[in-house]
Amino acid sequence: MAIRNSLTTTVPQPVLIRGPIAVHESTKQLLRHLEPESIAVIFHDDLDDLAAEGLLQARVRAVINAGQTMTGTLPAVGCLMLLEAGVPVLEIHPQWFPRLQYYRELSLTETAVLLPGAEERPIPVTWLTRQYWLQRYQEARHHYIDQLDSFIDNTLAYAQREKDWVLQPLICPTLKTQLKNRPVLVAVRGSDYKQELQALSSYIKDQQPVLIAVDGGADALLELGYVPDLIVGDMDSVTDAALHCGAELIVHAYLDGRAPGFERIRRLGLEASVLPACGTSEDAAMLLAHDHECERIVAVGAHAHMLDFLQKGRKGMGSTLLVRMKIGSKLIDAKGLAMLQESGSMPLPPKAPSESCGKKLDEPGRLRRIAAWVQCLKRQRRKQLW
CATH class of the missing domain: 3.20.19 (Aconitase; domain 4)
Known part of the structure; x- marks a missing residue:
């Protein structure tokens, strides 16, 4: 401080x-x-x-x-x-x-x-x-290496606990949106989501994928003129306007069935299914698409590395690691495409402190x-x- x-x-x-x-x-x-x-x-x-x-x-x-x-x-x-x-x-x-x-x-x-x-x-x-x-x-x-050491230990510990859950199909019996054999885009309001959506504009227009928003990802889609087909999450960061956009709603619940986000849906007079699942809502959305036999999954704004998770207050990424292993080549991360399409030259990151010894802060x-x-x-x- x-x-x-x-x-x-x-x-x-x-x-x-x-x-x-x-x-x-x-x-x-x-x-x-x-x-x-x-x-x-x-x-x-x-x-x-x-x-x-x-x-x-x-x-x-x-x-x-x-x-x-x-x-x-x-x-x-x-x-x-x-x-x-x-x-x-x-x-x-x-x-x-x-x-x-x-x-x-x-x-x-x-x-x-x-x-x-x-x-x-x-x-x-x-x-x-x-x-x-x-x-x-x-x-x-x-302190990066110390943080990474702790993060890896936590990730592996939680991966061991959550392995059995990931191995089981995640099926939502009340799901109305058709996912089988269709391309899916999962939108998360993470870093660089706007650039990634813009890089995918032609793909979205040509392929017409099912748009699955994770919480505030619904607002991210709406900001750029896309209407989500499905909103998955604990409903803590999505706006009321987005919840009223006409998308099918699925509230991410704990494995014991508790779903704190469902109270907000009820208060707004909307209908939603409840989906008990481990991990993050992002994990649940990707597994839902995969286990309902979608063709492919394009991830926008997804969390994929240590800093992403630590900034969310999560000390590991066990469930995310397992989910990505299960989905395999069906998953395409839009981050790489957005970076390749970004115009202009990109300077190298600043040198580590050890490379700048003797220089004043x-x-x-x-x-x-x-x-x-x-x-x-x-x-x-x-x-x-x-």
């Missing part, structure tokens, strides 16, 4: 930003109803690029985080994306987060969050910088190189946002 500024003076400081606030401990939930020009108040460790993209798309004025924006354990680039776009990123101590939920607006100075009411005590705040991001980014790269040239690398990786996405 960045060093917290203390308030050592009673001299009034000029207000730098003032505006309405939106508060939620889940960034994913906050983005569903975040108004433009709001100050987003979140509780998000290791702010990832997908969350940053959503905040930029919502045109927030500033982001206040009660979590650790960069813990130094994950090389997350969300903080840098916001800073590069001119959106201030600030941190407060976690103890202040519950208090902010009772307010609708606030003001920001160099050292404090000011709440309405003269009797309210200012909340100490720290404005994050690019140098702070770089230091934590380098720490994360330094705030060296302007080093910081510019890393910023340019991240910007190039995100350039297509940023064009769409603005």
